[in-house]
Amino acid sequence: MSEGAEEGESAPGRQLRQLRDLPVDVLASLSAKKADALATWGVANVLDLLTKYPRRYIDRSRQADLAELAVGEQAVVLAEVRRVGQRRARNGRAIVELAVHDGTGAMKVVFFNQPWRARQLPAGTEALFFGKLDEYRGARQMVNPVVDVVVGTEGSEKARERTLRVVPVYPASAKAGLNSWEVGVWVAEALQRAGRFADPLPEQWRTELELLGRTEALTAIHLPESMAVTEPARQRLAFDELFRLQLALVLRRRVLERDARAIRHRVSPLEVTSGAGAPPSLVTEFLRALPFALTGAQRRALAVIFADLAGPLPMHRLLQGDVGSGKTVVAVAALLAAVQGGHQGALMVPTEVLAEQHFFAVQALTESLVVEDPGRLEGRRPVRTVLLTNRTTAKERARLTADLAGGDVDIVVGTHALLTDDVAFASLGVAVIDEQHRFGVEQRAALRDKGRGATGEEGADPDLLVMTATPIPRTAAMVVFGDLDMTVLDELPPGRTPIETHWARGPLDEAAAWERVRIEAEDGRRAFVVCPLVEGSDRVVARSATEEFERLAKGPLTGLRLGLLHGQMPAADKEAAMSAFRSGETQVLVATTVVEVGVDVPEATVMVILDAERFGIAQLHQLRGRVGRGSWPSWCYLLGSGEVAGAEERLSALETTSDGFELAEVDLRLRGEGTILGARQKGRSDLLLASLTRDRALLDEARRVAEELTAEDPVLDAHPLLADELRLFLDEAEAEFLFKS
Numbered sequence: 001m002s003e004g005a006e007e008g009e010s011a012p013g014r015q016l017r018q019l020r021d022l023p024v025d026v027l028a029s030l031s032a033k034k035a036d037a038l039a040t041w042g043v044a045n046v047l048d049l050l051t052k053y054p055r056r057y058i059d060r061s062r063q064a065d066l067a068e069l070a071v072g073e074q075a076v077v078l079a080e081v082r083r084v085g086q087r088r089a090r091n092g093r094a095i096v097e098l099a100v101h102d103g104t105g106a107m108k109v110v111f112f113n114q115p116w117r118a119r120q121l122p123a124g125t126e127a128l129f130f131g132k133l134d135e136y137r138g139a140r141q142m143v144n145p146v147v148d149v150v151v152g153t154e155g156s157e158k159a160r161e162r163t164l165r166v167v168p169v170y171p172a173s174a175k176a177g178l179n180s181w182e183v184g185v186w187v188a189e190a191l192q193r194a195g196r197f198a199d200p201l202p203e204q205w206r207t208e209l210e211l212l213g214r215t216e217a218l219t220a221i222h223l224p225e226s227m228a229v230t231e232p233a234r235q236r237l238a239f240d241e242l243f244r245l246q247l248a249l250v251l252r253r254r255v256l257e258r259d260a261r262a263i264r265h266r267v268s269p270l271e272v273t274s275g276a277g278a279p280p281s282l283v284t285e286f287l288r289a290l291p292f293a294l295t296g297a298q299r300r301a302l303a304v305i306f307a308d309l310a311g312p313l314p315m316h317r318l319l320q321g322d323v324g325s326g327k328t329v330v331a332v333a334a335l336l337a338a339v340q341g342g343h344q345g346a347l348m349v350p351t352e353v354l355a356e357q358h359f360f361a362v363q364a365l366t367e368s369l370v371v372e373d374p375g376r377l378e379g380r381r382p383v384r385t386v387l388l389t390n391r392t393t394a395k396e397r398a399r400l401t402a403d404l405a406g407g408d409v410d411i412v413v414g415t416h417a418l419l420t421d422d423v424a425f426a427s428l429g430v431a432v433i434d435e436q437h438r439f440g441v442e443q444r445a446a447l448r449d450k451g452r453g454a455t456g457e458e459g460a461d462p463d464l465l466v467m468t469a470t471p472i473p474r475t476a477a478m479v480v481f482g483d484l485d486m487t488v489l490d491e492l493p494p495g496r497t498p499i500e501t502h503w504a505r506g507p508l509d510e511a512a513a514w515e516r517v518r519i520e521a522e523d524g525r526r527a528f529v530v531c532p533l534v535e536g537s538d539r540v541v542a543r544s545a546t547e548e549f550e551r552l553a554k555g556p557l558t559g560l561r562l563g564l565l566h567g568q569m570p571a572a573d574k575e576a577a578m579s580a581f582r583s584g585e586t587q588v589l590v591a592t593t594v595v596e597v598g599v600d601v602p603e604a605t606v607m608v609i610l611d612a613e614r615f616g617i618a619q620l621h622q623l624r625g626r627v628g629r630g631s632w633p634s635w636c637y638l639l640g641s642g643e644v645a646g647a648e649e650r651l652s653a654l655e656t657t658s659d660g661f662e663l664a665e666v667d668l669r670l671r672g673e674g675t676i677l678g679a680r681q682k683g684r685s686d687l688l689l690a691s692l693t694r695d696r697a698l699l700d701e702a703r704r705v706a707e708e709l710t711a712e713d714p715v716l717d718a719h720p721l722l723a724d725e726l727r728l729f730l731d732e733a734e735a736e737f738l739f740k741s
């Protein structure tokens with residue numbers, strides 16, 4: 001296929017890599033001093049410059065007229081500076097006063113304590129002023145408005161900008177010594193001299209998706225002839241961002257599949273329905289012994305997982321489910337599917353508390369199960385589950401690792417401790433990672449590699465199931481976990497009563513919260529109190545939790561039996577605190593966020609979260625999920641003021657809904673893509689124009705194109721431009737992995 005076809009047969013057009021290799025000082029319109037300023041703004045080469053997209057546009061035909069603006073109104077006014085005056089107030093403060101007009105009317109613009117404004121806005125400058133129109137001593141004025149310089153005072157630039165009906169406004173900061181209009185000048189020169197761009201997106205797709213060509217898109221985003229072309233331009237460039245990410249993820253998946261040595265597990269989707277044609281097996285026995293019936297969602301998820309396990313490729317699946325949707329049972333059934341075929345299962349979790357909890361849960365769930373063991377006189381033995389964390393003593397550890405390597409252990413539950421070199425499996429069949437957000441891609445790979453054994457020669461790739469703690473929006477999941485298949489548990493077990501959530505804003509609400517704790521405790525139920533998030537070392541956190549514990553014991557919760565749990569406590573004390581709480585010996589557990597993950601005490605019906613405004617949505621939702629696990633009504637009290645940025649939205653969202661998927665969307669909207677994608681976004685792969693809330697359809701299309709294109713051309717042999725662009729945007733190690741032959 002000839003990618004450059006559209007640009008003419010002989011000239012394939014300019015490539016992004018070429019732009020990356022051109023330092024900005026090739027631009028004639030750029031002085032050396034400004035090149036330094038650009039460098040502080042993160043722009044070193046022409047590609048950097050062209051990917052600094054306008055933040056917005058000014059449509060000159062649609063400006064708020066000064067004449068029509070009423071006092072008290074907030075508006076953006078595009079006006080030219082007529083006169084500049086500077087003086088000092090009696091208290092010494094610098095005052096800069098501008099007289100500006102826009103052809104329909106005039107106003108004064110006053111800046112306090114910003115003497116540099118006089119230099120930034122000399123007479124003749126055209127700028128956008130955003131602020132509220134006031135009246136002072138009969139004169140109309142804006143005080144300390146937000147300013148974007150649109151057109152500078154030099155003749156040539158004025159001439160150029162004058163001809164533009166739509167003026168791009170760049171996010172150039174005055175601090176870096178850069179104005180939006182000068183950035184526009186450099187960008188225009190770069191575009192003009194670059195000429196046509198090579199388009200890595202095959203013509204066929206461009207047509208089918210009705211996307212602009214790259215040259216048109218880059219031109220229209222920077223130098224739009226009308227507002228109407230800016231959105232199609234944004235879409236095309238946003239598509240490229242999403243497409244590169246999806247392509248990388250799909251290729252990653254294909255490489256893994258190509259090199260895979262899968263285990264075809266002895267399990268069938270029929271076993272989910274326990275019976276009806278399925279042979280008796282460990283899995284059916286396990287499911288039959290459960291004290292409850294699986295939810296429809298759990299059954300559907302297991303059927304898909306079992307099909308994966310029995311299939312010819314190793315499973316790479318993400319299981320998403322809301323807090324309390326019952327992911328653990330699904331995980332254990334998958335582990336047992338490995339065990340019944342003579343393999344082993346591993347469950348990796350992020351904390352010791354959670355590891356212990358899961359270990360007890362798995363033990364309880366598999367208590368009555370037996371596996372074949374020809375080495376024994378009886379020919380069978382109970383399923384054996386062990387716990388391996390950093391707290392396991394050296395002696396115990398030596399024994400456990402020997403048993404794991406010898407195949408005398410069926411399931412191991414553990415923390416990162418599972419990843420160390422001395423842990424080897426006889427045959428690791430299924431690996432489950434819970435609370436995936438606490439682990440990196442590398443750790444996922446490290447656990448998977450345990451299946452290959454020490455040499456990497458014998459052994460096989462275990463099937464991998466990754467579980468999230470709380471839902472993440474579908475679009476974010478596609479970007480972060482796009483190399484995994486996805487299953488959603490979209491149903492909670494029956495009989496759950498919703499958790500009544502109150503944001504306690506004042507002392508009265510707070511008193512009501514403590515009263516609720518008391519009532520519930522006296523009725524035989526239990527309560528969590530989650531300590532404020534404090535900055536500092538584990539020691540500082542622990543001290544603050546201890547102080548909180550003492551304050552509550554003497555004050556609001558006096559007379560109740562209180563326990564304390566924090567990360568700095570010796571292991572035995574932590575265990576004791578948890579079991580005292582489980583048994584009801586203590587009624588209230590005052591804890592740090594160590595209780596965030598997985599703690600499962602059905603009698604816990606109240607949670608009070610102190611300084612809730614400091615926590616993020618996902619964390620609050622996860623914490624709240626520690627109550628409402630039994631059949632009693634439950635409460636969650638969020639103590640805190642709405643003064644921290646965004647707290648109002650976060651806390652009210654938690655008050656109004658308990659649906660984790662809905663909260664995840666709110667979180668994405670509030671925090672933007674960057675924070676959600678986090679570490680996964682490296683270097684140039686940032687989403688600059690694409691939005692995971694707005695561009696869902698575009699993302700689906702990018703995914704589809706990536707799948708179809710790589711199905712025919714798995715290493716992009718026929719698409720060298722695309723391959724090269726991926727290398728340009730990915731980090732080296734990732735590119736190495738994707739394109740190794």
Ligand code: ADP
Nearest residue numbers: 292293294295322323324325326327328329493
């Ligand atoms: P999460 O998805 O948050 O990890 P868990 O696996 O800890 O949820 O399950 C939450 C609680 O629900 C546990 O007490 C578990 O025993 C119970 N549970 C799981 N599945 C069902 C079901 N189908 N019916 C009733 N209770 C269930």
Ligand code: MG
Nearest residue numbers: 327328434598
């Ligand atoms: Mg869980």
